[in-house]
Amino acid sequence: MxxxxxxxxxxxxxxxxxxxxxxxxxxxxxxxxxxxxxPNGSGKSTLFNTILGLHKPDHGxxxxxxxxxxxLAPHQMYDLGLANAxxxxxxxxxxxxxxxxxxxxxxxxxxxxxxxxxxxxxWQEQEKGLISEALDILDIVGLDELSFTPAxxxxxxxxxxxxxxxxxxxxxxxxxxxxxxxGINPVLGKRIFEKLRDLSKNGIAFFIVEHxxxxxxxxxxxxxxxxxxxxxxxxxxxxxTDNPLFYSIYLGDE
Amino acid sequence: MMINWPQVLFxxxxxxxxxxxxxxxxxxxxxxxxxxxFAHAEFITLGAxxxxxxxxxxxxxxxxxxxxxxxxxxxxxxxxxxxxxxxxAKRGSSIIHLMVASIALGFILRxxxxxxxxxxxxxxxxxxxxxxxxxxxxSSLWLWLIxxxxxxxxxxxxxxxxxxxxxxIRASASNxxxxxxxxxxxxxxxxxxxxxxxxxxxxxxxxxxxxxxxxPMTGWDIILPIFAVAILGGIGNFYxxxxxxxxxxxxxxxxxxxxxxxxxxxxxxIGIAFLILIITLIVxxxxxxxxxxxx
Amino acid sequence: MDPLLYxxxxxxxxxxxxxxxxxxxxxxxxxxxxxxxxxxxxxxGAYTYALLSxxxxxxxxxxxxxxxxxxxxxxxxxxxxLRLRADYLSIAVLAFGxxxxxxVKSEDWLAGGDWGLTVAPxxxxxxxxxxxxxxxxxxxxxxxxxxxxLVIHYLANAPYGRAIRAxxxxxxxxxxxxxxxxxxxxxxxxxxxxxxxxxxxxxVQYLHCVLPNMFMPMITFxxxxxxxxxxPGNSWGVLLGAGLVEIFDxxxxxxxxxxxxxxxxxxxxxILFGTLIILILLYRPQGLLKESTVRTKxxxxxxxxxxxxxxxxx
Numbered sequence: 001m002x003x004x005x006x007x008x009x010x011x012x013x014x015x016x017x018x019x020x021x022x023x024x025x026x027x028x029x030x031x032x033x034x035x036x037x038x039p040n041g042s043g044k045s046t047l048f049n050t051i052l053g054l055h056k057p058d059h060g061x062x063x064x065x066x067x068x069x070x071x072l073a074p075h076q077m078y079d080l081g082l083a084n085a086x087x088x089x090x091x092x093x094x095x096x097x098x099x100x101x102x103x104x105x106x107x108x109x110x111x112x113x114x115x116x117x118x119x120x121x122x123w124q125e126q127e128k129g130l131i132s133e134a135l136d137i138l139d140i141v142g143l144d145e146l147s148f149t150p151a152x153x154x155x156x157x158x159x160x161x162x163x164x165x166x167x168x169x170x171x172x173x174x175x176x177x178x179x180x181x182x183g184i185n186p187v188l189g190k191r192i193f194e195k196l197r198d199l200s201k202n203g204i205a206f207f208i209v210e211h212x213x214x215x216x217x218x219x220x221x222x223x224x225x226x227x228x229x230x231x232x233x234x235x236x237x238x239x240x241t242d243n244p245l246f247y248s249i250y251l252g253d254e
Numbered sequence: 255m256m257i258n259w260p261q262v263l264f265x266x267x268x269x270x271x272x273x274x275x276x277x278x279x280x281x282x283x284x285x286x287x288x289x290x291x292f293a294h295a296e297f298i299t300l301g302a303x304x305x306x307x308x309x310x311x312x313x314x315x316x317x318x319x320x321x322x323x324x325x326x327x328x329x330x331x332x333x334x335x336x337x338x339x340x341x342x343a344k345r346g347s348s349i350i351h352l353m354v355a356s357i358a359l360g361f362i363l364r365x366x367x368x369x370x371x372x373x374x375x376x377x378x379x380x381x382x383x384x385x386x387x388x389x390x391x392x393s394s395l396w397l398w399l400i401x402x403x404x405x406x407x408x409x410x411x412x413x414x415x416x417x418x419x420x421x422x423i424r425a426s427a428s429n430x431x432x433x434x435x436x437x438x439x440x441x442x443x444x445x446x447x448x449x450x451x452x453x454x455x456x457x458x459x460x461x462x463x464x465x466x467x468x469x470p471m472t473g474w475d476i477i478l479p480i481f482a483v484a485i486l487g488g489i490g491n492f493y494x495x496x497x498x499x500x501x502x503x504x505x506x507x508x509x510x511x512x513x514x515x516x517x518x519x520x521x522x523x524i525g526i527a528f529l530i531l532i533i534t535l536i537v538x539x540x541x542x543x544x545x546x547x548x549x
Numbered sequence: 550m551d552p553l554l555y556x557x558x559x560x561x562x563x564x565x566x567x568x569x570x571x572x573x574x575x576x577x578x579x580x581x582x583x584x585x586x587x588x589x590x591x592x593x594g595a596y597t598y599a600l601l602s603x604x605x606x607x608x609x610x611x612x613x614x615x616x617x618x619x620x621x622x623x624x625x626x627x628x629x630x631l632r633l634r635a636d637y638l639s640i641a642v643l644a645f646g647x648x649x650x651x652x653v654k655s656e657d658w659l660a661g662g663d664w665g666l667t668v669a670p671x672x673x674x675x676x677x678x679x680x681x682x683x684x685x686x687x688x689x690x691x692x693x694x695x696x697x698x699l700v701i702h703y704l705a706n707a708p709y710g711r712a713i714r715a716x717x718x719x720x721x722x723x724x725x726x727x728x729x730x731x732x733x734x735x736x737x738x739x740x741x742x743x744x745x746x747x748x749x750x751x752x753v754q755y756l757h758c759v760l761p762n763m764f765m766p767m768i769t770f771x772x773x774x775x776x777x778x779x780x781p782g783n784s785w786g787v788l789l790g791a792g793l794v795e796i797f798d799x800x801x802x803x804x805x806x807x808x809x810x811x812x813x814x815x816x817x818x819x820i821l822f823g824t825l826i827i828l829i830l831l832y833r834p835q836g837l838l839k840e841s842t843v844r845t846k847x848x849x850x851x852x853x854x855x856x857x858x859x860x861x862x863x
Contacts, residue, residue: 052725054721054725073724073729074721074724074725075724075725075726075727075728075729075730078725078726078727079727083725083726084725086722086725090719090721090722090725091718091719091722092714092715092718092719092722092723093718094714094718094840095711095714095715095718098848098852099711102708102711103711103712103715103723103726103728104726104727106727108708109708110707110708110709111707111708111709111711111712111728112709113704113709113736113740116703116704116707116708116709116710117700117703117704117707117709120703120707123707123708124847127708127847128847128851131847131848131851131852132851132855135851135852135855147848147852148848148849148852166726170726170727289636290636290639290640292643338827338831341831342830342831345831345834347830347834348635349635349636350577350581350583350635350639351830351834353583353585353635353636353639354773354777354826354830355826355827355830357585357770357773358770358822358823358824358826358827358830359823359827360823361767361770361819361820361822361823362819362820362823362824362827364819365815365816365817365819365820365823366816366820368813368816369812369813369816369817369820372813478644478647481640481644485637485640518655519655519656521651521654521655522651522655524647524648524651525648525651528644528645528647528648531640531641531644532629532641532644535629535633535637535640535641536628536629536632539632539633539634539637
């Protein structure tokens with residue numbers, strides 16, 4: 001099982017007696033695009049938040065690179081190589097787009113109390129590289145012209161893009177994306193998925209919740225389907241779309 | 255050391271009654287407006303002085319003093335909410351800004367009171383009859399306080415459970431969006447709650463003033479235990495507040511016995527409420543609310 | 550009274566309260582922590598200084614001990630701060646300040662209770678005038694202020710400052726982006742409390758006495774006015790705020806000697822302060838000076854460099 005990056009075993013999470021996630025098992029391997037779909041309220045976001053460490057699961061365990069991470073805090077998960085982009089962007093709204101990106105940068109020298117004060121040369125040198133990296137990513141998501149704009153002045157779509165950009169800036173091994181294409185124009189949405197595919201070839205794994213199924217199914221190599229907190233289907237996009245069960249649970253209620 | 259336990263219990267009931275009347279308004283406005291009104295202390299003080307004005311300076315007697323203090327304090331409370339907190343909330347101020355504004359309002363009220371009545375303590379001249387029951391010394395003021403607390407509790411219970419406005423208050427506190435969607439005028443509900451809440455603070459002020467002294471710090475002197483009651487009871491939870499008021503009343507009075515036994519200053523009695531406050535916040539910030547889910 | 554001495558005295562006060570104000574700015578302006586108990590740490594610094602100084606500990610160590618003990622209490626306060634909502638934290642810290650004042654008031658054996666302690670001046674040169682004494686104090690206070698200011702200024706403009714601003718804006722997002730929120734909050738509260746402790750020591754050193762009544766909640770509130778008026782998140786603004794508030798404070802005190810008004814000036818002063826703060830919150834919540842952005846010079850340079858290359862390619 002060398003390839004397994006994320007392994008979820010029997011995870012359950014309930015809120016006030018209602019199971020949001022119920023005994024879910026799944027794996028995500030290094031690299032590639034992994035999809036997670038299901039109707040609204042099927043527990044996808046809760047599952048993501050549990051992986052991220054924002055919720056403690058009531059039952060079950062989570063392994064990241066074969067290390068048990070069930071009870072780690074979000075910043076510890078980040079240190080191991082996990083990042084995410086929230087469904088509803090949680091930006092640092094009074095800060096500029098570029099500063100939002102830079103917060104996410106990994107292994108910063110200057111964000112420690114001592115180094116920030118006394119090793120100024122060291123972090124200033126690193127900072128130059130980080131700024132270039134951030135601008136590269138802003139280029140990808142098409143926000144580089146807005147680098148010095150406060151995040152609160154961005155439109156809804158631009159906020160989603162910055163949220164995604166921030167996730168990429170964290171240079172994770174696994175990036176959880178909660179509906180990255182929602183609210184973004186279709187052409188750009190497709191371009192972003194193409195970019196994600198390129199990046200995934202370099203070893204980043206993307207685990208994506210997406211309601212625009214045609215887009216996700218075009219790019220994903222493996223898709224999980226959730227319904228009412230349970231994992232009901234798993235397979236390549238082709239086998240999923242061929243399965244009548246998929247239509248009954250996913251499209252049946254629309 | 256001989257400890258007069260019946261007296262300790264009776265004193266606990268007195269303390270608890272006072273804290274209950276003082277804390278009900280705080281917990282209701284806190285639950286509804288989602289910020290602690292630090293100026294609540296000054297509404298207690300205002301009530302004490304209005305009571306003093308009516309009963310002593312104008313000589314109109316106690317019942318009228320309670321009524322007018324309730325109305326005046328409630329009106330000032332509503333005006334302050336309309337003039338300061340509502341506009342701030344509309345501008346999207348953070349909870350920190352609302353708290354700072356309430357402290358600022360507290361200073362304005364306290365020192366306006368100080369400017370009008372000066373900082374020299376004054377006293378109610380009414381002489382309360384006191385008598386002994388067994389080993390207990392009982393003053394009629396204290397009986398009145400307990401009776402008032404009990405009748406107010408029933409009145410508020412009736413208001414919250416049986417009247418339309420009470421149901422609207424509960425709905426708005428637990429889910430403002432839903433309340434708004436179901437046709438409740440949340441703004442009006444908040445104003446009525448502020449009126450009742452700051453009005454009740456005035457009643458507590460009169461009793462506190464009658465029991466000790468009336469000066470611009472009358473409210474601030476007991477604000478800590480009142481906050482402790484609101485938090486131990488669970489913010490916005492009236493029934494939790496009843497239980498919490500008597501728990502803290504008991505803890506303080508038993509604690510005082512303990513302080514004396516240990517040879518410590520009894521000024522630490524306020525520290526007991528502080529201790530309960532801190533422990534509640536650290537162990538169970540939602541307080542006793544889980545015992546009283548009905549509200 | 551000697552008018553120059555009066556001005557010098559004002560300058561010392563501005564310096565001392567500027568230290569407290571910029572430390573609150575670090576906590577509230579940059580990190581978003583509502584510390585409503587600043588006076589508690591001021592008191593800790595003051596009493597530590599007074600008690601140690603009276604048993605003959607040298608000046609510098611008294612001041613540092615005040616800073617260290619205040620920082621330790623800052624750490625203690627940060628433990629609930631990590632879990633508590635802003636409103637709960639404010640109530641707890643405000644109450645903590647009141648309890649502490651009660652403690653020094655009640656325990657006569659410790660620090661003289663209500664009557665407080667007198668403290669010998671630290672730097673006493675035999676036979677110097679009051680003016681020289683004031684100048685020495687000004688040098689001392691502003692030296693400490695400069696150090697605190699530089700520490701905060703450098704931190705705020707380092708990636709550290711970016712991290713704490715991110716925590717202020719959205720704790721959950723900052724945590725998910727690898728910032729150990731609890732560690733940052735603890736560090737900020739320790740640092741801010743240490744600075745406030747130093748200010749407390751300087752205050753006692755200057756006034757030569759310490760009394761429980763010097764530590765009313767009004768102190769906390771005055772410092773909040775300085776920060777909110779000057780501009781949260783802007784160190785220069787907060788210095789401006791501290792200066793203005795102290796001058797206003799003195800101004801109303803002087804006026805009462807010359808103008809007779811029907812209202813007691815000390816009451817009037819509090820009423821004006823309260824009104825001022827509500828007006829600021831309503832009409833200029835960002836304060837006089839807006840929050841300074843993190844240094845963008847390097848960012849601009851790199852950005853422009855890239856664009857020149859891009860344009861040349863096109």
